[in-house]
């Protein structure tokens with residue numbers, strides 16, 4: 001008996017995933033796969049856009065012209081990342097305007113890390129080193145994700161993220177070669193950002209209910225705990241080279257495992273921050289809403305111009 005058309009479509013989809021090949025926008029895909037991707041890519045796009053705020057906070061107070069130029073370039077890159085990702089999401093049939101609305105009304109989330117304040121210029125360095133570093137660990141495997149437009153956006157984003165990490169590390173290294181006060185400023189900043197950076201990989205595997213399905217679909221390539229371990233293993237020698245102490249008394253090399261052992265992040269704090277009760281959640285969303293409202297005239301002018309151009313073409 002001939003299989004039903006629906007079964008044939010599903011079989012073609014499964015075969016593409018099994019070959020580690022890409023699903024493209026015009027290919028048939030299960031509705032749950034599409035919805036999972038929309039949620040993940042949108043959340044990622046929102047994180048890039050909201051992520052401009054903690055560092056944008058320091059642009060007008062950069063300590064030198066050189067630092068200001070670097071920071072401006074980095075923050076602009078993050079805006080670009082947001083735009084590539086909104087575009088990737090639009091190929092799944094959701095518009096950027098809808099996604100923006102979901103963010104502004106709190107119905108879609110962004111990464112918990114951006115709800116922490118930036119209290120000193122050392123935070124610009126620490127964010128580059130640890131936050132962009134954790135983002136790289138999360139994102140490099142996504143270059144091979146099963147959805148074509150998302151994977152291709154990630155390739156370009158990852159190249160820029162490595163520049164972000166380098167500039168942060170270089171800034172911290174410069175401060176560590178400076179005065180005692182500067183070294184103390186770096187240490188204080190690392191103390192605040194270490195644990196929230198570990199939380200960026202999401203909850204432990206046994207409490208991450210959607211991970212299994214995302215891995216089966218080839219959207220995710222590694223589990224949260226695997227990526228967190230990779231990040232810790234990468235960061236410890238970098239912290240030693242910098243001369244800073246990571247604020248975890250349980251951190252030590254485990255010869256048997258060939259990895260560093262480390263302590264448990266405060267998952268209650270993580271839950272509070274993602275449910276809206278972090279130190280800066282309200283401020284970040286209010287700022288984003290105000291910026292969106294301020295930009296209304298640009299959107300109106302652009303659509304009026306687009307409408308007039310099509311009218312002229314028709315004539």
Ligand SMILES: [Fe+2]
Nearest residue numbers: 048077078081
């Ligand atoms: Fe980014």
Ligand SMILES: [Fe+2]
Nearest residue numbers: 078132161164
């Ligand atoms: Fe970045």
